Amino acid sequence: MEPMTEQQVRRSFVNCSKGEANSATLPRDLGDLPWGTLDVLGWRDPKAPLRGYLVVQREGRPVGIALRAAESRMSARRTVMCLLCRSTQPGDAVSLFTARRAGEAGRNGNTVGTYVCADLGCAARVRTDIPPWLRERDPAEVGEELAAELRHRVEEFLAAVLR
Ligand SMILES: [Zn+2]
Numbered sequence: 001m002e003p004m005t006e007q008q009v010r011r012s013f014v015n016c017s018k019g020e021a022n023s024a025t026l027p028r029d030l031g032d033l034p035w036g037t038l039d040v041l042g043w044r045d046p047k048a049p050l051r052g053y054l055v056v057q058r059e060g061r062p063v064g065i066a067l068r069a070a071e072s073r074m075s076a077r078r079t080v081m082c083l084l085c086r087s088t089q090p091g092d093a094v095s096l097f098t099a100r101r102a103g104e105a106g107r108n109g110n111t112v113g114t115y116v117c118a119d120l121g122c123a124a125r126v127r128t129d130i131p132p133w134l135r136e137r138d139p140a141e142v143g144e145e146l147a148a149e150l151r152h153r154v155e156e157f158l159a160a161v162l163r
Pocket residue numbers: 082083084085086087116117121122125
């Protein structure tokens with residue numbers, strides 16, 4: 001990703017009001033993020049525990065999705081797969097997130113939902129948590145492939161929000 005400023009991130013959201021975008025708490029270290037190896041910027045709002053955000057760049061422009069985590073947590077004894085990065089984790093590390101659809105559909109209460117790593121840290125995870133069956137290959141190359149798949153799935157989710 002290209003580095004983004006706070007203003008670019010706030011203006012990128014497609015499914016929330018200006019007021020909501022302005023009240024979002026952004027990652028504090030925006031200037032120091034490893035943008036070159038970051039394919040999706042995802043974080044939870046430290047001041048609004050159920051809120052989270054995903055921002056991708058499409059044709060060089062940032063596009064952000066505001067998300068809401070389900071209040072109920074899954075059991076840590078279950079194994080659940082994040083549907084964006086496809087890592088398997090204890091149930092309490094994965095959360096059901098819903099995104100209001102953009103435009104009129106969203107104003108009418110329409111949402112789309114998916115199971116995602118509760119910390120929305122998929123972008124770092126695809127490059128560090130290489131699945132065992134891929135560990136014989138070059139980790140950097142595998143990381144690139146998994147990151148490309150992550151980007152693709154986030155874009156599909158974004159398309160559902162914009163539909
Ligand atoms: Zn994930």
